[in-house]
Every structure is written in C-alpha cells, then in structure tokens.
Amino acid sequence: MTQSENRHALILQWLKEIKLYILEQKNSDLDVEQKTADNDLVTKMDRSIEEQLVEKIRRHFPEDKVVGEEGFGDGVSSMNGTIWFIDPIDGTLNFVKQQENYAVMIAVYEEGVGQAAYVYDITxxxxxxxxxxxxxSCNGQRLAEPANLSLREGLIAASSALMMREDKTIIREIGNTSMGVRMLGSxxxxxVEVAKGSVVAYVASNLKPWDVAPGLVFMEELGMSAVTxxxxxxxxxINNDIVFSTKNxxxxxxxxxxx
Amino acid sequence: MTQSENRHALILQWLKEIKLYILEQKNSDLDVEQKTADNDLVTKMDRSIEEQLVEKIRRHFPEDKVVGEEGFGDGVSSMNGTIWFIDPIDGTLNFVKQQENYAVMIAVYEEGVGQAAYVYDITxxxxxxxxxxxxxSCNGQRLAEPANLSLREGLIAASSALMMREDKTIIREIGNTSMGVRMLGSxxxxxVEVAKGSVVAYVASNLKPWDVAPGLVFMEELGMSAVTxxxxxxxxxINNDIVFSTKNxxxxxxxxxxx
Structure with missing residues (x-):
C-alpha cells in the first residue's frame, strides 16, 4: 500500500465511524447554540466530530496540518506541506431543521495540490x-465527465445568502439566463451536483476554505472550472466567492x- | 372494501406500475421538445404516463372527471362531482437534467373536498x-404534525421563477426573515418538505391546479395553512400564487x- 492508499483506507474507515456516530446520536438532544448569526447554528455533534477527526489525523499523520470549521485545527498561513480541510457537518442548518441534506467533508492537499476529497451525504x-x-466516484463507482453545457442549457445551484441580496441583481440575471435555480443549503x-452534471454551475459567495476544498478537487478531476x-x-x-462549473x-x- | 379504500388500492397499484415504466424507459431517448418556454420541457414519458392514467381512471371511474397537465383530461369548470388532478411528472426539468428530484402526483377531490393525495418521489x-x-404518510408510516414554528424559526422553500423576479423584493425580504431559502424545482x-416540517413554508407563484392539489390535502390533514x-x-x-405553511x-x- 502506498502512503496515499493507506490514507484513503483510513479516511474511509473514519467516515464509516462518523456515520454510525451521527445516526446513533441523532435522536439525542442536539444542544443547538447560536454562533455569530441566526443562520449559523452549531451543534455539539459538529464540534465532537471535528475533535475526533483532528485527534485521529494528528495520531496517524503528525506532520500534517488541519484546517477545520470548529477551531480544533491549526492556524495555517501557507499551503506548504500537507493540509487537511475538514467540515464535520456541512449544511448545519439542514442537519438541525431537516435531518438530511448535509455532508461530512474532508480534503487533503499537498504543497497546494488537491490529492483527495470526500463529501459524504450521510442520510x-x-x-x-x-x-x-x-x-x-460515488460509492466507488466512477462518475462520467458531465457534458460541457452552456449556462442557457442547464440549471444552476446558488447559495441562499447570495441570491437574497437586493444589490446583487447580476446573480439573478445569471439565474434567469439559466434554465432555473436550485438551492440546497450545502x-x-x-x-456534487456540478460534478454529477445535475447543474451546470454552482455560484456562492464568501465560502470558507473547508466549504470549497473538496469541490475544487472534484472540478479538477472532471476537467471542469473552479474560479473566483x-x-x-x-x-x-481565505474566504472566496466561487463559481464551480462546466467550461462553457x-x-x-x-x-x-x-x- | 369501501369505495375509497378500493380507489386507494388501485392508485397504489397504478403508481407502482408507473414507477416500473419510468425506470424501464429512463435510459431510452426522452425525445424532449420545447413547450411554451425554455424551462417548460415536456417529454414523451410525461404524456405517455398521463394518457395511461387517464385511460385507467375512465375505465374504473367513468363518472369522474380528470384535470391533467398534458391535456388528456376534461375541461372542468366547477368542483362538482369527483375530480382527479394528475401531474405525470412534477419537476420535468429536474427529471430531464438531474434524473431525480421529480414526482408523480395524483389528488382526488369530491364536491370540492380533498379526499386523497399522492406525491411519489420515484428515485x-x-x-x-x-x-x-x-x-x-410516507410509505405507509404516518408523519407527525410539524411544530408550529414562525417564519424566523425555520427555513422556507420557494419557486425559482418567483425568487428571481427583480420586482418581487418582498419575496426576498420573506426569505431573509427566515433562516434560509431552499429551492428544489418541484x-x-x-x-412534502412543508408536511415533513423540513421548511416552515413553501411560497410559489402561478402554480397550476395539479401542482397544488395534493399539497392542499396534506396541509389540511396536518392542520397547516394553505392560502393565496x-x-x-x-x-x-385557476392558477394560484400560494403559501403552504405552519399557522405561525x-x-x-x-x-x-x-x-
């Protein structure tokens, strides 16, 4: 086993454990508290998953650095070395309000180059x-490269916060040029919707590094576009306004x- | 078996048949043509399902009237008698572009009162x-009545066309008052998201009778609100601008x- 195969196997194992943990804890009180804004909920589970993951990464890969949403990671000021980006629960609001439509995310970069990425739709x-x-791949089955459709030829996904901004009329013009807008909140x-070809683009503002790190690897692997x-x-x-999309x-x- | 139990059993059987038909045909050419607008696609399958359903309804319930998206039904000018509202594929754009996030829908009204409703998420x-x-119920398991949350306490769902309209700033104000907006395109x-309590409201404009007929029964059954x-x-x-929501x-x- 190469080092990266070994790492892949470990991550798969950890994700399985996280899934069981989430499903076990699901019915217990989530102890939701409010972070900086009404729509920025954080749960005990969020923090607990990140803490467990960071501990495992440090044990197996003591040289590596970790950047995570809940603050158990490192302060990172360059892309040198190996960096793990983790988001224990992406789509926390969906997790709390819908008990679905959320994901556990991990991405590993070496010297600034994406080496591995994981988005796990738990439910x-x-x-x-x-x-x-x-x-x-989805559950080990390789995805086809999506057709290179133009904006007019497909649906797009967008972040709710961006689409609701009165001053950002251009975002709605882009939406109206497409066949329709979908918003999932994760x-x-x-x-993943871009990677599957279900939408031709995902447009979102002010995303954190751990929000975009896995998608960036997906776009690279599929010959798709990922830019600010x-x-x-x-x-x-830093935080980024991003467009993940087909080339066209x-x-x-x-x-x-x-x- | 009462008449309504008999009807329920028949509808369940028909929906199973439709599911098999869709999954069989899925990989064949959908022969998508354009109806009145870019985002109003209609497929061979849409028409074929409606035609099959209307034929079955007429055979088993010759007195009843049918209102359907694809035009195989009747012209109906009052809610007298028994009326079936059918949408062979709700979310046609999702069906074509995503091969998921669409539903087969049936609702039966007697003298204007909703008696039965079905929304089948095929995939x-x-x-x-x-x-x-x-x-x-979902697959026969009864749903709990959702908590009576206010707009501030939950997510909302909205139609893409409405949310993209520059003149409808109030819709975005409603979105910004909520915890976030989700758009599924069906x-x-x-x-169903309202019925499950995953969102506190669904706000949409210019919906056709077959788009709203099943949801109206769901809201009624759950003690929730359904208004223009x-x-x-x-x-x-007629077509309606609608709000399905919790009472609050x-x-x-x-x-x-x-x-």
Missing part, C-alpha cells in the same frame, strides 16, 4: 470521493459577473 | 400520501405580502 449513504488522477452537496468571481484561482487560505458555463458566468 | 422510492381524516416535493398571497382559499379551477409562518408571511 442517503452516498460517499462522493476523488483521488488525484483517478476521477470522482456547499458540499452543491459541488473575478476569474482568479481559488485561494484556500464558466465563460458565460464570468462574462456576466465582470461586464 | 428515492418515497410515496407521500394522505386520505381524508387519516393524516399524511412543487410536489416542496409541499392575499390570504384567500386556493381555487383549483402563515401569519408572518401574509402580513409581509400585504403590508
């Missing part, structure tokens, strides 16, 4: 994963965003 | 159904819509 038991050079699952609103590469050391929808959307 | 094999006085599945934007009862003989979210949303 539907669908694990979307990518290993550098080997494409994107950056991870919306990245100004058509720059996405920087995983990328051209359409970037032209509209920068007209 | 997830989840049949949401209601019979008057017996609540709403009136039937969004009605002007707080009038929904009229199944109903107050919040109607106040905002009519301020």
């Amino acid at each position: 539907r038991d669908k694990l979307y994963s990518a290993t550098k050079g080997e494409g994107v 950056a991870g699952l919306e990245s 609103f100004t058509d720059e590469p996405i920087d995983l050391l 929808a990328h051209k359409d959307i970037i032209k509209m965003l920068n007209a | 997830r094999d989840k049949l949401y159904s209601a019979t008057k006085g017996e609540g709403v 009136a039937g599945l969004e009605s 934007f002007t707080d009038e009862p929904i009229d199944l003989l 979210a109903h107050k919040d949303i109607i106040k905002m819509l009519n301020a």
Whole structure:
C-alpha cells in the first residue's frame, strides 16, 4: 500500500465511524447554540466530530496540518506541506431543521495540490470521493465527465445568502439566463451536483476554505472550472466567492459577473 | 372494501406500475421538445404516463372527471362531482437534467373536498400520501404534525421563477426573515418538505391546479395553512400564487405580502 492508499483506507474507515456516530446520536438532544448569526447554528455533534477527526489525523499523520470549521485545527498561513480541510457537518442548518441534506467533508492537499476529497451525504449513504488522477466516484463507482453545457442549457445551484441580496441583481440575471435555480443549503452537496452534471454551475459567495476544498478537487478531476468571481484561482487560505462549473458555463458566468 | 379504500388500492397499484415504466424507459431517448418556454420541457414519458392514467381512471371511474397537465383530461369548470388532478411528472426539468428530484402526483377531490393525495418521489422510492381524516404518510408510516414554528424559526422553500423576479423584493425580504431559502424545482416535493416540517413554508407563484392539489390535502390533514398571497382559499379551477405553511409562518408571511 502506498502512503496515499493507506490514507484513503483510513479516511474511509473514519467516515464509516462518523456515520454510525451521527445516526446513533441523532435522536439525542442536539444542544443547538447560536454562533455569530441566526443562520449559523452549531451543534455539539459538529464540534465532537471535528475533535475526533483532528485527534485521529494528528495520531496517524503528525506532520500534517488541519484546517477545520470548529477551531480544533491549526492556524495555517501557507499551503506548504500537507493540509487537511475538514467540515464535520456541512449544511448545519439542514442537519438541525431537516435531518438530511448535509455532508461530512474532508480534503487533503499537498504543497497546494488537491490529492483527495470526500463529501459524504450521510442520510442517503452516498460517499462522493476523488483521488488525484483517478476521477470522482460515488460509492466507488466512477462518475462520467458531465457534458460541457452552456449556462442557457442547464440549471444552476446558488447559495441562499447570495441570491437574497437586493444589490446583487447580476446573480439573478445569471439565474434567469439559466434554465432555473436550485438551492440546497450545502456547499458540499452543491459541488456534487456540478460534478454529477445535475447543474451546470454552482455560484456562492464568501465560502470558507473547508466549504470549497473538496469541490475544487472534484472540478479538477472532471476537467471542469473552479474560479473566483473575478476569474482568479481559488485561494484556500481565505474566504472566496466561487463559481464551480462546466467550461462553457464558466465563460458565460464570468462574462456576466465582470461586464 | 369501501369505495375509497378500493380507489386507494388501485392508485397504489397504478403508481407502482408507473414507477416500473419510468425506470424501464429512463435510459431510452426522452425525445424532449420545447413547450411554451425554455424551462417548460415536456417529454414523451410525461404524456405517455398521463394518457395511461387517464385511460385507467375512465375505465374504473367513468363518472369522474380528470384535470391533467398534458391535456388528456376534461375541461372542468366547477368542483362538482369527483375530480382527479394528475401531474405525470412534477419537476420535468429536474427529471430531464438531474434524473431525480421529480414526482408523480395524483389528488382526488369530491364536491370540492380533498379526499386523497399522492406525491411519489420515484428515485428515492418515497410515496407521500394522505386520505381524508387519516393524516399524511410516507410509505405507509404516518408523519407527525410539524411544530408550529414562525417564519424566523425555520427555513422556507420557494419557486425559482418567483425568487428571481427583480420586482418581487418582498419575496426576498420573506426569505431573509427566515433562516434560509431552499429551492428544489418541484412543487410536489416542496409541499412534502412543508408536511415533513423540513421548511416552515413553501411560497410559489402561478402554480397550476395539479401542482397544488395534493399539497392542499396534506396541509389540511396536518392542520397547516394553505392560502393565496392575499390570504384567500386556493381555487383549483385557476392558477394560484400560494403559501403552504405552519399557522405561525402563515401569519408572518401574509402580513409581509400585504403590508
């Protein structure tokens, strides 16, 4: 087993354990408290999963750094070395309010290059994963590269916060140019929608590094586009406004965003 | 077996047949053509399912009338007698572009009163159904009545077309008052989200009778609210702007819509 095969096997094992933990705890009191905003809920489970994961990563990969939503990771100021991006529950609001439509996410980067990515839709038991050079799979079955459709030829996904902003009329123009807008409330699952070809683009603002790190690997593996609103590469050391899309929808959307 | 039990058993059988038909045909060419607008696609399957269903209804219930999306039904100008509302594939765009997130829908009204409703999420094999006085079930398991949350306390679902309209700023104000907006692109599945308590409201404009007929029965059975934007009862003989919601979210949303 190579080091990266070993790491892949460990991550699969950890994700299975997290799934069991979530399903076990699901009916217990989630002890929801409010973070910075009404729609930024955090649960005991969120923190507990991140703490468990960080502990495992440190034990098995003591040289690596971890960047996580709940603050158990490291302060990271460069992409040097091996960095793990983890989001214990992406779509926390869905988790709390819907008990579905959320994902556990992990991505591993070496010297700034995405090596592995995992988006695990727990309630539907669908694990979307990518290993550098080997494409994107769902439960081990490789996804086809989506057709290179234009913005007009497909649906798009978008973040609710961005679409609701009165000043961002261009986002709604982009929505109206597409065949329709879908909003799931999980950056991870919306990245998966682009990877599956269910939407031609996912447009969202102010995403955290752990929100975009796995999707970035998926886009790379599928020959799709992942850029900021100004058509720059996405920087995983800061928050980003992002467009994940087909190559053709990328051209359409970037032209509209920068007209 | 009473007449309504007999009808229920027949509908369950027909829905099973439709599911098999859809899954069989799925990989064949859908022969998508364009109806009145870019995002109003209709497929061979849509028409074929409606034609088959109407034929069965006429055979078993020759006195009844049928109102359907694809035009195989009757012209109906009153709610007298027994009327079937059918939508062979609700969420046609999702069906074509995503191969999921669509539903087969049937609702039966007698003298204007909803007696039975069915929303069948084919790909997830989840049949949401209601019979008057017996609540709403998913695959035969009865759903709990959702908590009576206010607009501020929950997520909402909305139609993409409505949310994208620049002139409808009030809809985005409603969205921003809630914890977040989700858009699935299927009136039937969004009605189900309200019935499950996954969102506190579903807000949509210009829905056809067959889009709202099943959800209306669900709301009735769960003691929830179903009104037009002007707080009038929904009229199944015309298109409606609708709010399906908890009682508390109903107050919040109607106040905002009519301020």
